[in-house]
Amino acid sequence: MHDLPLIAARCWIGRQAGVRSLAPLGSARSLVAVAFLQKPPAIQKPIRLLHSRYGAGPCGLVRNMLRWEMSMGAEAQRTAARPKRIHERNRPRRTTMAEAGTLHDAFIEELKDTYNAEKQLTKALPKLAKASSNPRLRQAFETHLEETQGHIARLEQVFESLEEKVRGKHCDGIAGIIEEGKSIMAEDFDETTMDACLIAAGQRAEHYEMAAYGTLVAWAQAMGHTEAVTLLQQTLDEEKAADKKLSGLAEGGINQTAADAAHPDDEDDETMAGAGAGRKGAATARTARR
Structure with missing residues (x-):
């Protein structure tokens, strides 16, 4: 054998x-x-x-x-194989046109990112509303929470119109903005100052979303996704309106009240200056009558 x-x-x-x-x-x-x-x-x-x-x-x-x-x-086999493996590892990867990403791929990735951002905001907005002392500011955050839930539904419609699976991708940008908002709420500010800071935090998020939706609308228009354009434009308009409402609240008294609380001596000086000017004017009038 x-x-x-x-x-x-x-x-x-x-x-x-x-x-x-x-x-x-x-x-x-x-x-x-x-x-x-x-x-x-x-x-x-x-x-x-x-x-x-x-x-x-x-x-x-x-x-x-x-x-x-x-x-x-x-x-001999190991020696012959080793240079080949090194050569293959150092060889630059060739990307063919079929493998390269397109604007459509970037558009889908941006949709996923924005979808996740809206999901994160649905958890952050109730906290902003709870931390607000101004009733109108609290109402603004609560209203925008309802709008945000509608934004999520619209994004799902956009995915469906493109025959894409509805899926989000973690949005690091909005996560950072929300983290900054949490840090603000942890500060020991007076009520009006806290409201002013909450408006700033809310507008950071609004501006981020406005930039995202503006890009999505522009890309959808360029690629001829008409249904997506209509849906995304509605959301963009609502984001702009929410930002304008917050600006109105800040400029309508919240910022000034917080500023007055920060510099009470300046207010006293202005009051005293006004009273002094009044007394001087009265003295001048008595002298003129004589």
């Missing part, structure tokens, strides 16, 4: 010794004998060297020769 190592050994010795077929030979001893009888220089020297080094008999000698051949072959 010939096992696999023995067959491999026969083939190797046969190649070196020039024997075309060693299949009839059934033992390692016969293989070594054939090799010595042929006496080719290519195999005579390795056999003597291995025999003197390892002190192996004929069977052990064949096994040692086989191990040596296999180890040299494996090392």
Whole structure:
């Protein structure tokens, strides 16, 4: 019976010794004998060297020769493969036109980002409303929360119109703005100052969304997505209206009240200056009558 190592050994010795077929030979001893009888220089020297080094008999000698051949072959394969792997790793990646992203792909990614931003705002707006002391400001945040829920529904319609799966991608931009808002609410400000800061936090979010929806509308128009344009434009108009409402509240008294609370001495000086001017005018009038 010939096992696999023995067959491999026969083939190797046969190649070196020039024997075309060693299949009839059934033992390692016969293989070594054939090799010595042929006496080719290519195999005579390795056999003597291995025999003197390892002190192996004929069977052990064949096994040692086989191990040596296999180890040299494996090392040669590793050496040949290593430069190839390095070469492939350092080779610049070729991007074909089919693999490159398009404006449509960027549009879908922006939709996902904005969808997630609106989702995050539905959790942030109730906190802004709760922290507000001005009733009109609180109502503005609550109203915009309802609008934001409608924005989410519109974005889902946009996805469906494009036959895309409704899915969000975490929006780092709005997450940072919301985190800033949380830091503001943690401050120990007086009520009016807190309202002024909450308006600033709300408008940061509005401006971010206005920029996002403005981009989406422009891209949708360029690609001819008419249904998407209509839906996105409605949301953009509502974001602008919400921002304008917050500006009106700030300029309608909240900012000035907070400023007066921050500089009460300036207000007293103005009152005293007005009273002094009144007394001086009265004195001037009495002098004129004389």
